[in-house]
Structure formats: C-alpha cells, structure tokens
Amino acid sequence: MANAIVSQSGGPTGVINASLVGVIEEACKCKDITNLYGAIHAVAGIKKEHFIDLKKLSIDTLECVAGSPSSALGSSRDKPDEAYCAQVLEVFKKRDIRYFFYIGGNDSANTCYIINNMAEKCGYDLRAFHVPKTIDNDLRVTDHCPGYGTAAKFVACAVMGDDLDNRALPGVKIDVIMGRHAGFLTGAAALAKTREDDGPHLIYIPERPVTMEKFLADVEGVYKKLGRCVIAVSEGIGDVDHVTWAEKLAANAERDAHGNVQLSGTGALADFLAGQIKGKLGIKRVRADTFGYLQRSFAGLQSETDVKEARECGRKAVQYAMKEDNGSVAMKRTGSGAKYGVEYFRTNLSEVAEKTKSVPDEFINKDGNGMTAAFVEYAAPLCGTLPRTEFLGGYPKV
Amino acid sequence: MANAIVSQSGGPTGVINASLVGVIEEACKCKDITNLYGAIHAVAGIKKEHFIDLKKLSIDTLECVAGSPSSALGSSRDKPDEAYCAQVLEVFKKRDIRYFFYIGGNDSANTCYIINNMAEKCGYDLRAFHVPKTIDNDLRVTDHCPGYGTAAKFVACAVMGDDLDNRALPGVKIDVIMGRHAGFLTGAAALAKTREDDGPHLIYIPERPVTMEKFLADVEGVYKKLGRCVIAVSEGIGDVDHVTWAEKLAANAERDAHGNVQLSGTGALADFLAGQIKGKLGIKRVRADTFGYLQRSFAGLQSETDVKEARECGRKAVQYAMKEDNGSVAMKRTGSGAKYGVEYFRTNLSEVAEKTKSVPDEFINKDGNGMTAAFVEYAAPLCGTLPRTEFLGGYPKV
Secondary structure, three states: OEEEEEEEOOOOOOOHHHHHHHHHHHHHHOOOEEEEEEEOOHHHHHHOOOEEEHHHOOHHHHHHHHOOOOOOOOOOOOOOOHHHHHHHHHHHHHOOEEEEEEEEOHHHHHHHHHHHHHHHHOOOOOEEEEEEOOOOOOOOOOOOOOOHHHHHHHHHHHHHHHHHHHHHOOOEEEEEEOOOOOOHHHHHHHHHOOOOOOOOOEEEOOOOOOOHHHHHHHHHHHHHHHOOEEEEEEOOOEOOOOOEHHHHHOOOOOEOOOOOEOOOOOOHHHHHHHHHHHHHHOOOOEEEEEOOOHHHHOOOOOOHHHHHHHHHHHHHHHHHHOOOOEEEEEEEEEEOHHHOEEEEEEEOHHHHOOOOOOOOHHHEOOOOOOEOHHHHHHHHHHHOOOOOOOOOOOOOEO | OEEEEEEEOOOOOOOHHHHHHHHHHHHHHOOOEEEEEEEOOHHHHHHOOOEEEHHHOOHHHHHHHHOOOOOOOOOOOOOOOHHHHHHHHHHHHHOOEEEEEEEEOHHHHHHHHHHHHHHHHOOOOOEEEEEEOOOOOOOOOOOOOOOHHHHHHHHHHHHHHHHHHHHHOOOEEEEEEOOOOOOHHHHHHHHHOOOOOOOOOEEEOOOOOOOHHHHHHHHHHHHHHHOOEEEEEEOOOEOOOOOEHHHHHOOOOOEOOOOOEOOOOOOHHHHHHHHHHHHHHOOOOEEEEEOOOHHHHOOOOOOHHHHHHHHHHHHHHHHHHOOOOEEEEEEEEEEOHHHOEEEEEEEOHHHHOOOOOOOOHHHEOOOOOOEOHHHHHHHHHHHOOOOOOOOOOOOOEO
16 A cells, blocks of 8 residues: 555647546555645745645546646646655655656656656665657657647647638648657648648658759649648658758747756747748749647647547556556557557656657658648547538639 | 529638528528529639529538538638629629629628619619628627627637636646727637636736737736736737837738738747736746637637527528618527527628727726626627636645
C-alpha cells in the first residue's frame, strides 16, 4: 500500500486530459494505491507539494475533464536538472509516493528517467511511468502519439474549409502549421484532399528544406494550372542551408527553457511568404494564416480514435506499474484501413527520453512538396471521421 | 412560367450554402419556376452566363452542400456599377430570368437593389430578393445574420480552449478576431466564459477606440490579479484618433474593390500588441494568434441554430418572391433563453443596401473592454451548444 502521483507536462493537447482520466480510473481500481495525488503544474507543483485528491472527483467531472483540451492539472516548461529532480524525489519520500505517472513528450520521458535512476541509486522503491502525448507525433518506438490525431483533425478540417474558401474567391492561400522539427502535423493537411484538384496543392515540412526559388516555382506552376493554390507550410520549414526561414526572420527570437526558438503565435513567416509570392510572382490575391495555438487547444474537437487511445494509454501505464518497475506506454498498429487497430506495450524510458523521430522518407513525395498515399493511409485512421464537403463550380454549364 | 437564378456573393460563411439549399428546395416546389440556374462566381458568372442546373442535384448532394462551408457556387468581390448591372439585366432578359435570388451582405443587397430598379425602369418584370449572410452580423433590420452564429461558435470554442491552455501555461494571450467595423464576432469571445476567472478577461471592439496606455493598464491589472490574461481584440480596433492600429501598421495596405483595407491574414496587429505588452509591461510569456479565415471557413463546425435559420431564410426568399416584387429576408426574435425563436419577414432592399449596424451600447461594458450580460443573452442562442470543459487547478490542496 502506497501513494501514487500523476502530472502533465509540456505543451497541452486535445486529449492529454483523456490520458489523465485513464490513469485516474485505473488507479481507483488498484488496491495497492492509497491516495492518488494530482500535482498542479507538473514538476513545479511536485516540488511545492501542490497536490489535489483525484480520487474525490465525480464521474461527471472526470468525463468533462476527458473531453476538455489543455492540461487540467496545469503544465510547466521547467526542464529539471539533477538538483531539481532530487527535490522531487524528497517529496516522494516524504509523502510515501511509490507510483509516478508523468504524461508528456520526450522531455517528460527524460524527467521520468532521471528521477527513476535517482530512486534506484538510493534504493527507494519507485515505479515511474511515462504516458506519451504530443501533437508533433515525434516520439520514438510508438507507432503514433496521443494528441496527434486530434491536432491532425483540426488541421485537416481547417485546410478543407480553406480550400473551399479559396475555390470561392481564388488566389493563393498559405497556412502555417505547427511543427518545428517534424512534419507530421503539417502533413495532416493532405487529409483535407478528397477531389483531384483539392488543396492543399503544396506541402512543405522541415524534413525537406527548400530554396525560395523552388518554392516560388512550385507555386507558380500550380497557379498557372488551376488559377489558385493552397499551401501548407510547417513553421519549422528551412532553406537548404538548414537555417529555418523563421529563424532568419526572427531578429529577436525568444527561446524557451529547452532552447527551442518560439515560432508559433506570430504571423511573421506567413506574412513573409505571402510577400514573396505577391512581389516576385505578381499574384494579387495572396492570403496567409498562422493556425497557432488553436491546433492544440480548440475546444469541442477531438478525434474519436485519438481520445480513445489516449485514455487507454493512461490506463495501461497504471496496469504496467503494477507489474514492472518503469517504462513508457507505446502503441503498435495491428491493421490498416477499415481494419485499423492498435496493441499497447511497455517500452524502456531510455528509448523515448530526449530522442525524436522525423517523417520517414516513404511518406514524402519525390519533389519534397507533398505527402504520399502511404502517409495518408498512416494518418487517416488517427484523425477519425472528417466532414464531407461539396463545391458546385465544376458541374456542367447549361 | 419563367426561369430563376441564384448566386452567392462576398466573403463565404459556414452556412451560406444552407441558404442556397433553402432556395433550391423551395424553388423546386414552385410550379412558376421552370429552370433554376446557379450562377458561378456571383455577378461575374451572370455576365458570362456561367450557369449550372440546380434542379438536377440529388438530395444527397444538396445535404452535403448544406453542410459545407464556403460558397458552393463560388463568389466574387466585384462591386457592380450601373453599366455592369445593365449587362446582368441583359442576360436576365435573354434567358427569361424573372426571379433573382442573391445571397450576400449589404453590398449584395445593394446590387440586388440596383438591378431591381433598372428592371422596373425598363418595364422588365423581375422579382429580386436578397438573402442575408455575414459573419460580421452588421446588416440592418434583421435581429441577426445567418453566418454569424457559426463564426461566433468557432470563436467561442477557440477562446474557450485558449483560456484552458493559458491556465496550463500562464501568461498573456492575445486573439485577433475578424471584424473591421462591427464588434459582434469579437464579442462572441465572451461566450467562452463560464467560470468567474475564465477568459477572455478583456475584449476590445471597433465601437470602443482605446489608447495604448489604457490597453496596457487593463492588461497589467488583470495580470497582477490572476497571473495571466486572455484578450480578444477585433482586427478593426482603433486608437481614440479613430485610426485603426492595423492601418497605422500597414504601410503598404492593400485595398479590395470596395475600398476596404485588407487586415485579415496577417499577424501584424497581433505581433504588435504582443510586442507592446512584452516591452512595456515586462511580461515574459506573451503569445498571440490571428484567427484569420478559419473563422468563416472551418469545415465540420456549424451552429445548429444558424444552419437551420440560414436554410429557412433561403426558403423564405422564394416564398416571398411568389407574392412580392422584391425585398430582403429578415428575422425578428420572438423569445429569449430557452424560449429563443425567430419569425421571418420581408423588408425593403433599400433598408439593407449598403448600410451597416454596430454593436449597440447596452452590449458593451462601461469600461469599453468587455461585453455585458445582455450581449451574452443575445448571442448565446445563435451559437448553439458549446462544449463543457473543466480545469482542476482550482481544486482544494491536500
């Protein structure tokens, strides 16, 4: 009999709360767990012992939490070093916390890993488990990450509507999508395409640096053919010198505690690209949007696949903790298309900590400006159901 | 027995296609209407006789159209003068078109009005009817406009999620929302607020110009009290000298054919406001998003009230055209809260043409930085159901 703690770290997602509820409902079933603490604002909340009693929440509250975007326990961008983690471990000892569930990305897996190693070294029996989440979909081992499908659904619905808008009032439309290093989320724009001439017509991801000349030539090619062009661009897109365009633009770039340059939330890249197209191609109607934080936090939009899997990942972490010392929850795909399904398994924290993955080559087209059918097959089931749409402009003239 | 034509003009919305389907289904019932033409790209398509046969569409296609954002017949930003309208009228005569249904905003009502007057002068029997649409909600006579409720729902869901995100990682968040002259859509951010300390904490609309000093003092006040601040700002917000901040920023402002400055689609205003808060208040975590075109085109998100009313407005236009010479469809509210409902009526084109309305004083708080309960009562039923959300950070410590 001992206490357990759960917390959420890093950038919120649309289903990180479903994972939290998965942890809570499974922990409530475990006779080995006395109290289940929720630490407010991640490791920062653990240090300060800012805990709430998660066993007291009603089923109605839990379902409401599971459907809410963002991190219901709050989050933190603190990147704990050894001294920080030692403080966390002291709190665990003081409160007799023997189960630690940490929902987050690869930095969170690393925090879990450090604390687990410290506990082992000093002979404190701790079960440390990482529950994956990230809209970037860039964690290793797992087939895909909870949080990605919902963000991908937002992107697909946004680009789908955007393409219809661009049909109604033709021109060039640029959509800047989150993703500093991995292009999975920007790639999800490809799911908006159901008709031959649907946008997005061009997709640029960080895995394929592109020169301004090539970018402009691509846009001009589509525009000459269709009289319009919808472009999905990752915020992390770079030139062939491997410096991102956003970095080139950001004279006063702000860096977060992890050393990542802050690109989201400003329209600089979108405005710059629109200016290039107007100025160098002489196209008059050029519009640009930066999707920003809506991609990870829009309320009331969840992928049904994603929310189900996120909750199950939370449950599995607790189940694994009853049998094993530490680990991270991962998913393996068991079928594709209509037979889509996943199996859950435990992987080592060291396999997930700090590392990331990129979009594999077979998901990117030869020209480096679009996604392949293999990518669509990979991403479509994660997104869940997308709306059907219709445009009448192509119907026969009378 | 004569032909009818329907077309869509101006900026697309999430339910302008529901109005189109309303026109189609009602026209299909009328024995007085032989052919129902859909003109592609509004008046531009009429001039070119780019018509499709709308009576041939299947019920499945019609339902898919009704659920799709954007203008399924395409749109146009052409602002027709007398000569242009004369050409349109010539096509009507040539094709024996006696019923003209034009779905759009106040500019479209004006086009309808001009063509109707021309037809009267030359003794051509034409029934010209305007069907209202605009996300800005700024048409006269009608209680509210089809298109507004759906855009308002998008804004409310976005700000609701954004506020939860800002609770998880506290700081200042600025959301720039569409609306050059009328603050109805920005005001809809107020619908995101369900708890006492929920954002948006500050709302700025064009009806209430504000100095940078007052804006910064407001933000500082909220930030000192709550440790965070979510702000909704209209793209048309101006200083007390009545020059909008966006205009001050836009050295190379692009104007559309109606003389409106193009503000949407760039992050300039959002970035400027974020910079002011960082620089002058010394707050470190300041983020800003410009919602852009997603507000009018996001696929798969419609307010159930809005889509129903938009469709009915289309039907009513056809019904009125069987009895009257011309007009615009308007709505009158018959009850509030749970008793919300509307009655439809015909109003004169001249009452709607070119004119606009602003947010009335009783909807804006005394400080000019928020909306009143009266506004929330007005806007909530138009939005339809909003998601329930939960944040656990405020639960008692253990």
